[in-house]
Ligand SMILES: CC(=O)[C@@H](O)[C@H](O)COP(=O)(O)O
């Protein structure tokens with residue numbers, strides 16, 4: 001079974017359009033967890049464009065108090081500020097991502113060989129207190145990269161699935177991406193790393209992904225799931241507004 005961790009960045013970004021408390025990030029977290037999601041993911045960025053520090057604290061408190069079996073996964077580049085936030089709340093997994101502060105979104109995995117010592121120190125510190133660390137990884141990472149990822153001491157890698165998610169209506173390209181990820185996953189599993197995955201996964205591309213890569217421990221999905229939720233729920237919202245307006 002692959003666990004679904006719902007990424008709430010897009011919900012927070014929608015809320016931040018106004019100085020109003022909706023959509024509520026903790027409210028949508030409740031809906032996701034009540035629907036059986038295994039966990040919640042957030043990726044606070046230095047400019048606070050979506051998830052804010054307060055959201056991380058509120059979600060950690062909600063999960064600890066009301067959803068003790070759910071996992072809270074916090075992603076980000078390990079600045080001092082990020083590490084202070086990640087270690088000041090109750091969470092289960094920290095996913096380290098090599099993002100530049102200016103980046104629009106995550107678009108590559110770690111250079112594991114080049115950053116070996118930097119990552120090993122941070123992984124040791126985070127895992128010493130019982131947090132699991134996952135490291136963002138290119139989908140076609142080679143054997144030397146995976147060995148270096150394992151040598152950091154991290155328990156997991158997270159495959160960057162953006163190139164696969166970007167294969168819109170191109171089955172050959174999608175199959176090529178799946179093959180590359182299959183090789184990376186085989187190597188990682190053989191070296192004792194568990195594998196997460198995420199970025200641009202959707203209802204449309206998840207079935208083939210799950211068929212080819214059934215051993216993925218967890219996928220985190222936000223943008224696509226939020227877009228699908230709008231489509232699945234927009235009609236009902238319109239019906240409820242009409243029910244108020246169309247009475248005489
Ligand atoms: C690490 C990763 O893959 C990202 O998907 C990230 O969590 C999304 O970040 P944004 O929501 O800021 O694009």
Ligand SMILES: NCC(=O)COP(=O)(O)O
Nearest residue numbers: 198199200220221222223
């Ligand atoms: N860790 C990856 C993740 O959370 C995916 O986010 P999204 O691309 O689905 O928004």
